[in-house]
Amino acid sequence: MKIKKYQGALFTKVLDNYFINVFKTFYFVYEFFRVVFKPPYHIKEWLNQCYEIGLKAMPLISITSLIVGLVFTKQSRGPLENFGATSWLPSLVGIAIIKTLGPLLTALVSAGKVSSGISAELASMKVTEQIDAMEVSAINPFKYLVVTRVLAVTFIIPILVFYCSFISMMGAYLNVAFYDKTSFIAFFQSAFSMLTFKDIVQAVTKSAVFGFTIGIIGTSKGYDAKLGTSGVGLAANKAVVLSMLLIFIEEITIVQLFNL
Amino acid sequence: MSPSSATKKDAVIQIRNIYKSFDRLHVLRGINLVLHKGENISILGRSGTGKSVLIKLIVGLLSPDKGEIIALGQNVAQLNKAQLDALRLRIGFSFQNSALYDSMNIYQNLAFPLRMNKKYISKQEMDMMIDKMLDAVGLRNKINQMPSDLSGGQKKRISIARTLILEPEVMLYDEPTSGLDPITSAEIIDLINEVKEQFKTSSLIITHDLTCAKKTSDRTVMLLDGKLIKDSTFKDVFETEDAYIKKFYDYNFIH
Numbered sequence: 001m002k003i004k005k006y007q008g009a010l011f012t013k014v015l016d017n018y019f020i021n022v023f024k025t026f027y028f029v030y031e032f033f034r035v036v037f038k039p040p041y042h043i044k045e046w047l048n049q050c051y052e053i054g055l056k057a058m059p060l061i062s063i064t065s066l067i068v069g070l071v072f073t074k075q076s077r078g079p080l081e082n083f084g085a086t087s088w089l090p091s092l093v094g095i096a097i098i099k100t101l102g103p104l105l106t107a108l109v110s111a112g113k114v115s116s117g118i119s120a121e122l123a124s125m126k127v128t129e130q131i132d133a134m135e136v137s138a139i140n141p142f143k144y145l146v147v148t149r150v151l152a153v154t155f156i157i158p159i160l161v162f163y164c165s166f167i168s169m170m171g172a173y174l175n176v177a178f179y180d181k182t183s184f185i186a187f188f189q190s191a192f193s194m195l196t197f198k199d200i201v202q203a204v205t206k207s208a209v210f211g212f213t214i215g216i217i218g219t220s221k222g223y224d225a226k227l228g229t230s231g232v233g234l235a236a237n238k239a240v241v242l243s244m245l246l247i248f249i250e251e252i253t254i255v256q257l258f259n260l
Numbered sequence: 261m262s263p264s265s266a267t268k269k270d271a272v273i274q275i276r277n278i279y280k281s282f283d284r285l286h287v288l289r290g291i292n293l294v295l296h297k298g299e300n301i302s303i304l305g306r307s308g309t310g311k312s313v314l315i316k317l318i319v320g321l322l323s324p325d326k327g328e329i330i331a332l333g334q335n336v337a338q339l340n341k342a343q344l345d346a347l348r349l350r351i352g353f354s355f356q357n358s359a360l361y362d363s364m365n366i367y368q369n370l371a372f373p374l375r376m377n378k379k380y381i382s383k384q385e386m387d388m389m390i391d392k393m394l395d396a397v398g399l400r401n402k403i404n405q406m407p408s409d410l411s412g413g414q415k416k417r418i419s420i421a422r423t424l425i426l427e428p429e430v431m432l433y434d435e436p437t438s439g440l441d442p443i444t445s446a447e448i449i450d451l452i453n454e455v456k457e458q459f460k461t462s463s464l465i466i467t468h469d470l471t472c473a474k475k476t477s478d479r480t481v482m483l484l485d486g487k488l489i490k491d492s493t494f495k496d497v498f499e500t501e502d503a504y505i506k507k508f509y510d511y512n513f514i515h
Contacts, residue, residue, distance in 0.1 A: 040376075121363075124362075125361075128357060128359060128362070129355045129356075129357060129359040130359050130360075130361055130362070132316075132321055132355070132359065133353075133355060133359035133360075133361070135319075135321060135348075136319045136321065136348050136351070136353040137348070137349075137372075137373040137376070137377070137422075137426065138345035138346070138348045138349050138373075138376070138377055138426075139372075139373065139376045139377070144376075
C-alpha cells in the first residue's frame, strides 16, 4: 500500500516537472519573440556568435559529413547493382543528402556541439552571478545573451547545412569516381537532376527550424540553470538530449507537411 | 550620522516592513531600515539570515512578498522595466564572488556597462573613465588581463571599479571581504572608505567581518532569523548582554 502511494506521488511529481518544463520553454519562446524586434540590437555580439558557432562547428561537420557521404554511397551501391541501376546512384545520393541527411546530420552534430556549449556558457554565467551583474548594470541579459545566440544559430545552421551537404556530396563523389570513373560535372548534374525547388525550400526550412530549436533549448536550459556548478553539466546534458529529440520530431513533422 | 539625527528627507533607501520567503523558508520577516545620504551601514548576521536577499530586493533582482522598498525616492515594486533600469544605474552592486564577465578582459569588463548605457560616449572618453576607475582601485596595470588571471582581492577591486564606472549614488556591497586574507581585506576596507570619500556614495555593506563593519560603517545592523534585532553604532551594537550578539562578536575577534 505504502509503495503504491509512493509510486503515485513520484508519478505526480514527474508529471508536474514535465508540464512545468514545457510551460517554461514555451514562455521562453514567447519572451524571445516579445523582445527580438525591440531595440537595442546587439549586431556586434550577433556577428561574434555567428563566427564562433559557425567556425567552431565546421571541423566536426566536415569530417562527419564526408564520412556519411562516402559510406552512404558505398552501402547503396550494392543493392542498386543487383537491379542494374547504379546509374541512379548520384540521384539517390543527391535526394538523400540534400533533403534529409545534410540537415539532420548538421542539426545533430550542432545539437551536441553548439547547444551544449551555449547551455554550459549561460549556466556558468548564471551560477557565478554574471547574469545578475548585467541585470543590475541595466543591461538586458535576455536580449544580449539569449536573442543574439538564438538568432546566430538560426542563421548559421542553414549555411552549415549547405556546407555539410556539399562535403557529403564530395564524399559520395569519391566513391562514384573510384568505381564508375564519372566526371565531377556529370556526377553533380545527375545528383541534382531529381531535385526540385521545393526540395531546396524544404531543406532550408528544416535547417532554420532546427537552428532555432538548438538555440532556444541551449539558451533556455542554461539561463534557468540552478544547483551551482553541478547545474552547469546538468543544463548542458538536458540541452543536448532535448534538442536531439525535438530535431527528430520536427524532421518527421516538416516532411509530412511538405508531402501533404 | 546617528540614526536619530537623520531626517526622512535625506533617506536614500527606505526598507519598510519587508517579508520574503522561498517556498516554506521565511527568510525576511518584517525588516525596517533606512539608509541616509552619505551614510555607510553594515548588515551583520549569520549565513542564511537574508542579508544578500535584502540587497537583491533593493535592485529588483527579487521581489518582496510584503512591504515596500523606496530607493532614491522611487517605490521599486511599482517601476516598469525602463524605470527600474534607470534606478539601477544609480545603485551600484558589488557581488560576493565579483561576478566579472570571464569571457572579457578587464578593459572590456569596465567598458561593457558604459557601452551599453551611454550610447554616445566616445572611445577617448571611455578610455579616460576606465583609466580613472582602475587608478581608483590601484589596478591600472591589469587592464589587458583576463579575470581568471587575477587574485580574489584583485577581482573584488575590479568588481567595485566596474560598479563605480556608472557613477552610482548608492553602493551595495555583498560580503566584500569574504574569502580574503587579512591584508587584502584591509585593502578592500580602505577602498570602501575611499569610495565613500571620493565618490560621495551611501552604502549598505553585507558582511560577516566585524573589522570591516567597524571600520567602514556609521551604523551597524544585526539580523537574526530574518528579523532586525539591533540597529545602532558598532560600539552600541556590541555593548550588550544579548547572547547571540556576544557570541557573534567573540567568534570574530577571539577565534
